[in-house]
Each structure stands twice: as C-alpha cells, then as structure tokens.
Amino acid sequence: MAAIKTVGVIGSxxxxxxxxxVAALAGFNVVLYDVSADRLKSAMATINGNxxxxxxxxxxxxxxxxxxxxxxxxxxxxDGLAACDLVIETAVEKEEVKRKIFHDLCxxxxxxxxxxxxxSSISITRLAASTDRPEKFIGIHFxxxxxxxxxxxxxxxxxxxxxxxxxxxxxxxxxxxxIAVSEDFPAFIVNRILLPMINEAIYTLYEGxxxxxxxxxxxxxxxxxxMGPLELADFIGLDTCLSIMxxxxxxxxxxxxxxxxxxxxxxxxxxxxxxxQRGFYDYRGDKPVPTR
Ligand SMILES: NC(=O)c1ccc[n+]([C@@H]2O[C@H](COP(=O)([O-])OP(=O)(O)OC[C@H]3O[C@@H](n4cnc5c(N)ncnc54)[C@H](O)[C@@H]3O)[C@@H](O)[C@H]2O)c1
Numbered sequence: 001m002a003a004i005k006t007v008g009v010i011g012s013x014x015x016x017x018x019x020x021x022v023a024a025l026a027g028f029n030v031v032l033y034d035v036s037a038d039r040l041k042s043a044m045a046t047i048n049g050n051x052x053x054x055x056x057x058x059x060x061x062x063x064x065x066x067x068x069x070x071x072x073x074x075x076x077x078x079d080g081l082a083a084c085d086l087v088i089e090t091a092v093e094k095e096e097v098k099r100k101i102f103h104d105l106c107x108x109x110x111x112x113x114x115x116x117x118x119x120s121s122i123s124i125t126r127l128a129a130s131t132d133r134p135e136k137f138i139g140i141h142f143x144x145x146x147x148x149x150x151x152x153x154x155x156x157x158x159x160x161x162x163x164x165x166x167x168x169x170x171x172x173x174x175x176x177x178x179i180a181v182s183e184d185f186p187a188f189i190v191n192r193i194l195l196p197m198i199n200e201a202i203y204t205l206y207e208g209x210x211x212x213x214x215x216x217x218x219x220x221x222x223x224x225x226x227m228g229p230l231e232l233a234d235f236i237g238l239d240t241c242l243s244i245m246x247x248x249x250x251x252x253x254x255x256x257x258x259x260x261x262x263x264x265x266x267x268x269x270x271x272x273x274x275x276x277q278r279g280f281y282d283y284r285g286d287k288p289v290p291t292r
Contacts, residue, residue, distance in 0.1 A: 004171050008081035010101055011091035012043035015118055018146025021047045024068040026175045033075045040074050082108045090118035093243035099130040106132045114164050116140040121187040121247035125157040134159035138168045152177040153188050186251030187244055195244045201229035202260040212280050212290035230280035234273030242267045
C-alpha cells in the first residue's frame with residue numbers, strides 16, 4: 001500500500017479541526033470539508049489560533065506554524081477529497097449521517113484510498129458495510145482535544161485487512177500518538193468506561209444527591225480527576241454523550257447503560273455544553289456558572 005501523504009477530514013467541529021491541525025503539523029497535506037461553510041471558516045480560524053498559542057508557548061516554531069497552515073486547504077464539497085490517500089470522517093455521532101457521508105464519499109474516492117471513522121461508539125463493522133471497501137475501513141478514535149491528548153484507539157471491523165491496519169497505525173504514530181487497540185464493541189475501551197461514569201454523575205445530579213458544583217468538586221478533589229464529570233460532559237458535547245449512551249444501551253441491551261433523563265432533557269433544550277455556550281454550566285459570562 002502506498003504511503004499516506006494527503007488526508008481528508010470530514011467534519012470541522014472540535015475533533016475535525018484538531019485532527020487537521022495535528023496531521024498538518026506532522027507533515028501531511030490536509031483537505032478539510034464540512035457541510036457548513038461557517039463551521040469550516042471558524043475551524044480554520046481556530047486552527048490558526050491554536051497554532052499561534054503553541055508558538056507563544058514555544059512548543060512549535062513560527063516556521064512550523066506557517067508550514068502547517070499552508071498544508072491545510074478547505075473544501076466546500078466532497079469532490080475536493082478525491083485525491084486523498086486516507087479520509088477520516090468526524091461528523092456528528094449519528095449513524096445515518098455517517099452512512100450517507102460514506103455513500104457519497106465512495107463515489108469520488110480512489111478505490112485504493114482508506115476510509116476511517118473517528119466515531120466514539122458506533123460499530124466499525126456496520127459503518128464499513130455501508131462502503132464499497134469494508135477491507136479498507138478502520139476506526140481511528142482520537143481523544144479531545146487532539147493536539148493535547150496522547151492516545152488514539154484503533155478499531156478493526158470484521159473485514160479490515162492487515163495493510164489498512166498497518167497504514168493506520170503508521171499514520172497515528174507519525175501524528176505522535178500512542179495506540180490502544182480495541183475490539184469492535186459499542187464505545188470501544190475509553191468511552192465504555194468513561195461515559196457510564198459521566199452518565200452516573202448526571203443521575204447523581206438528577207436524583208438531587210448533589211448539585212453541579214458539589215459533584216464536580218467531589219470527583220476533582222476526592223478522586224483526583226483533572227476535570228469534574230459534568231464539566232467534562234460539557235467539554236465533550238452533551239449530544240455526543242447522549243449518542244454514546246444510546247449506542248451502549250442498544251448495543252449491549254443492558255439497563256445499566258440507560259441514558260439519564262436529565263441528559264436527554266438538556267439535549268432537547270439545545271444545551272449541548274461548551275459548543276452551544278450552555279450545558280451543566282452557563283459559559284456566556286466571564287466565568288462558567290452552574291445551571292443547577
Ligand atoms: N467531542 C469529543 O470529545 C469527541 C472525542 C472523540 C471522538 N468524537 C467523535 O467525533 C465526531 C465529531 O464530534 P465533535 O465533538 O467534533 O462534534 P462537533 O459538533 O463539534 O462537530 C461536528 C461537525 O460535523 C459537521 N457535519 C454535520 N453533518 C455533516 C455532514 N453530513 N458532512 C460533513 N460535515 C458534517 C458539523 O457541521 C460540525 O462542524 C463524532 O463522531 C464524535 O462522537 C468526539
């Protein structure tokens with residue numbers, strides 16, 4: 001299999017802009033696509049801002065910043081991804097949205113190109129089956145924020161071939177990430193463990209055991225977690241948290257994964273956490289204020 005040189009990224013939200021940023025810094029050419037022109041524009045500004053912060057902190061040089069930015073182009077159509085060796089899908093955590101993307105993408109992509117999904121929870125085997133190349137399909141699950149977190153999970157679908165796995169491993173390693181290999185079960189390793197803990201924190205709030213401040217302080221100071229579970233839920237995005245719990249609940253058919261009704265209510269309200277300025281905290285003022 002030819003080496004990966006050009007990487008497409010579908011979805012320019014918090015994960016997509018992070019993946020584009022780190023891949024470009026590692027020397028890959030990147031084509032970033034989003035269905036929303038506004039999201040695409042703000043992603044390019046975010047990447048520039050985050051690279052500038054790295055220069056200020058002296059973790060990268062001004063030259064590295066300039067070259068990384070020059071390696072990223074944005075595209076307002078999937079056609080712009082036609083020449084990519086690897087395309088990483090990181091759009092919203094909705095299976096029907098991802099399946100439609102893969103359907104449209106396969107029509108423009110070269111047959112030898114690899115497709116990866118950054119899904120947090122959805123079956124890689126099932127997503128692969130919606131493409132014309134299940135053997136060239138793999139899960140690469142980066143962590144948030146991508147420039148900071150050391151890990152990526154690699155998940156093979158039932159049909160993923162060795163060449164695809166080896167190419168994905170080489171790519172992730174070139175991005176400076178450590179790898180944890182996970183079997184293809186709902187939510188893989190990190191989120192299988194992390195999300196039930198977050199969901200339980202939301203139940204603890206729902207049942208009135210503690211308020212937002214008490215629950216986050218308890219886990220930060222009492223269990224040495226760097227962020228409280230509700231703060232972390234807001235950071236991940238409450239829509240993404242809910243989707244992951246739904247995949248766990250349906251996929252493992254165990255009531256212990258039932259999404260907390262309060263999480264459902266916040267998502268229904270459009271209170272999705274930091275990205276919508278309101279979740280378990282309200283971020284519209286100078287400092288975050290608990291909403292319960
Ligand atoms: N947030 C996290 O902590 C985290 C961590 C690891 C993996 N993930 C996974 O990464 C993916 C993206 O999550 P995010 O947090 O970046 O979400 P986000 O809401 O920040 O961004 C999603 C982006 O996808 C775009 N999009 C929606 N439909 C699209 C389509 N049809 N074609 C192209 N773009 C489309 C949206 O415009 C938006 O810019 C999800 O699958 C999520 O589960 C998230």
